[in-house]
Structures are given as C-alpha cells and as structure tokens.
Amino acid sequence: MSPSASPAPDAFLEDRHLALAERARSFGEYRLRATAHDEAHPEERTRQIVGQLGAGGLLGAAIAPPHGSMDLRSLVVVREQLAYFSSLADTAFAMQGLGSYAVSSAGTDAQKNRWLSAVAAGDVLAAFAVTEPEAGSDLGAVRTRARPDGPLWRLRGIKTFISNAGIAGMYTVLARSGEEAEHRGLSMFLVDAEAPGIVVKRLEPMAPHPLGEVRFEDTPALLLGEAGGGYKLALSTLDTFRPSVGAAACGLATRALDEAVRWSQARRQFGRMLAEFQATQMALADMYVDLQAARLLVRRAAWLKDRGEERIAAEGAAAKLFATEAAQRIVDRAVQIHGGQGVMRGSTVERLYREVRALRIYEGTSEIQKLVIARQILKESK
Numbered sequence: 001m002s003p004s005a006s007p008a009p010d011a012f013l014e015d016r017h018l019a020l021a022e023r024a025r026s027f028g029e030y031r032l033r034a035t036a037h038d039e040a041h042p043e044e045r046t047r048q049i050v051g052q053l054g055a056g057g058l059l060g061a062a063i064a065p066p067h068g069s070m071d072l073r074s075l076v077v078v079r080e081q082l083a084y085f086s087s088l089a090d091t092a093f094a095m096q097g098l099g100s101y102a103v104s105s106a107g108t109d110a111q112k113n114r115w116l117s118a119v120a121a122g123d124v125l126a127a128f129a130v131t132e133p134e135a136g137s138d139l140g141a142v143r144t145r146a147r148p149d150g151p152l153w154r155l156r157g158i159k160t161f162i163s164n165a166g167i168a169g170m171y172t173v174l175a176r177s178g179e180e181a182e183h184r185g186l187s188m189f190l191v192d193a194e195a196p197g198i199v200v201k202r203l204e205p206m207a208p209h210p211l212g213e214v215r216f217e218d219t220p221a222l223l224l225g226e227a228g229g230g231y232k233l234a235l236s237t238l239d240t241f242r243p244s245v246g247a248a249a250c251g252l253a254t255r256a257l258d259e260a261v262r263w264s265q266a267r268r269q270f271g272r273m274l275a276e277f278q279a280t281q282m283a284l285a286d287m288y289v290d291l292q293a294a295r296l297l298v299r300r301a302a303w304l305k306d307r308g309e310e311r312i313a314a315e316g317a318a319a320k321l322f323a324t325e326a327a328q329r330i331v332d333r334a335v336q337i338h339g340g341q342g343v344m345r346g347s348t349v350e351r352l353y354r355e356v357r358a359l360r361i362y363e364g365t366s367e368i369q370k371l372v373i374a375r376q377i378l379k380e381s382k
Helices: 015-035 042-055 072-085 087-098 101-106 109-121 230-266 278-306 313-343 348-360 366-381
Strands: 126-129 145-149 152-163 170-176 186-192 198-203 211-224
Touching: 015 042, 015 072, 015 087, 042 087, 072 087, 072 230, 072 278, 087 126, 087 230, 101 109, 101 170, 101 186, 101 211, 101 230, 126 152, 152 170, 152 186, 170 211, 170 230, 186 230, 230 278, 230 313, 230 348, 278 313, 313 348, 313 366
Parallel strands: 126 170, 145 170
Antiparallel strands: 145 152, 152 211, 170 186, 186 211, 198 211
16 A cells, blocks of 8 residues: 555556556666655756657657647656656746647647657656736736737746746747736747747745746747737647646655655664654545545646646646645655754755745636636536
C-alpha cells in the first residue's frame, strides 16, 4: 500500500495510462531524483529537462493529437509522477502543453506544422502569456493591445508571472483586439520569441522556476482562431489543464507522505520511534485519506473529459481545489513530523513546502475554483 507506488488499476485508468505512469516514474528515478535539490540556474535546468522529456517520448502526453498523444488521463499520470521527484520537471512538462494548446485547438495547418512537432520533441519551449499586473483571475481586465498590420498584428503591453519567460521559443498571448468591453474584445495570438520588441524581466519566486515579466513593444504576432475568440480559447485551455494541477499536487503530497513515513520510522524521541506514537499515526492516516480522495477527484475529472464531456469546469475546479488544498495540509503535516529538520534548507520536506504553495494560486486561485463550482451548481438547479 505504499503511497509512492505506480498507480494501481482503478475505474478511471486504462493499462496504457499505467504503462505511461511507469515510464514517467522511471524517468524520474533516472533523471530527476539525484538533482531535485539543485536549485541553481532554473532556466538552464528547465531547458535540459524539456530536452530529456522530448528525447524520452514523454512530452507527447502534453500535446494534442496528431502531433502528440495527449488525453487528459495521460497528462495527469505523467504530472503526478514527475512532481513526486521534481516540481521544476512537472511544470516544464506541463508548460509544453499549456503554451501550445491554443495552437493545437485553433491554429492553421501551417502554424501547427511550424511549432507543435518541435514542442513535442522538446526542441522549442512554449509559454502561455495571459496574466498581467492588473489582470490575474479577472481575464476581462486584460490591457495588452493588438492592432492589425497587414497579415500580422502588433502587440503592445505587459504580461507577468509568465513561466518560461525568456527561454520560450513561442508564446501564446491573450490580448485585446477590439473595443468591446471585458472579455468580448479578446483574441489569442502566437508570437515567435525571435520577433523584435520582446523585453523580459526575470522574477524570482520562492521555489526556483523560470518566471518573468514579458513586455511586448509593437511585437509582430499571428492571430490564433477568430478575432474575439481569445477568451473562449483561454478558458478551454484552463479547463483542460486545471485538473492536471491537482495531479501535480498529488505527486508532491505523495512524496511528503513518503518522507514523513520514513522519518517517523527512523527518528526516536522519548525512547520510542515517532511512528509508535498515536499522534503520529493519526497524522499519517489523515494525510493518506486526503491523498486518496484528491487522486480520485483528479482522475475522475480527467476520465470525464476523455469520455467526451464538452465542459468539465466544475469537476476540474473541484479536482484542483481539493487536491491543492489537501497537498498543502499533507506537506505541512510532513514538516511538523520532521520537527526542526523540516524547516532546514536542503531537506526534502522544506523544498516541498516552498513548491506546493503556488499550486493554490496559478491557473485559478482556490477562491476562483469555488466560484466556478458554485456557478455550475446554481446553473444546473434552474
């Protein structure tokens, strides 16, 4: 019953998903375990990891067919396994899909052929540029402007908290192309990172990650899909990838539980192993139950999407909400079980404590997930 074992068969996973999870676990053991505590140079490390994931054939699980092999269950099992070993590897993997999904969904054949195979191979890093200084959860507040310029568009504005900023080869960018209020005037654009007019400022989060502010200064861009369709594309992207954030949370939580179990069986206090105290046993049981419930919510949301449900907004929101909140509780308990060692730089649970916190914020805060769920409940009651 080891929580770190490869996923056992259940109602939501097929044999091919279990095999993929085992491949991702083997990748983590071979490529990630020994270097997880190396937090220097996250940009270079991300490039390296993406290249290795591409060479290993794992990036296809984040890219929609025909250039990849993604279904949502493939995405969640890979993210869970990678996050167990390295949060940096998990986000590097996820960003290849998140940053290219709008191209897969709405790009022209030429746009798809130009970018998606390279992203799936790990030759090009992708970025999803939506958030702005004044537009986080409220996408309708996006101020970056797009103006037509012949067959191209020109972007002007600032995006912030952008993963892979400065190392991405392509950006998908949400910008305002019309005068309509709120989300109705938004469109999605594709930007080649080699284009002129891109200025990047590095940001430093508490868990090392290639994060930055991206300024577009009359940067040439290509329209993805229809003008005015950007908000719908952004929501479709987030709805698809949101449950996978819960999967990453499960990976971090599983590692925290494993570390807590090991420590409790090795650490003696008052003449007894920590694991012999009922207080420790109660904590471990709570952690285990939280983890199992989170994993089932995540896999169910992925299964619903894969079986053809058009919108899984409430289910995906519930999976992200519960799994990320549960992971925070599990990691916190793991730190508590470790005592002073749990807050020392270089310990695994200290690293997990810093890594887990962002999951309750990015791709929609916990509060936004509750609003999504409540709105769906009220809509269905009419």
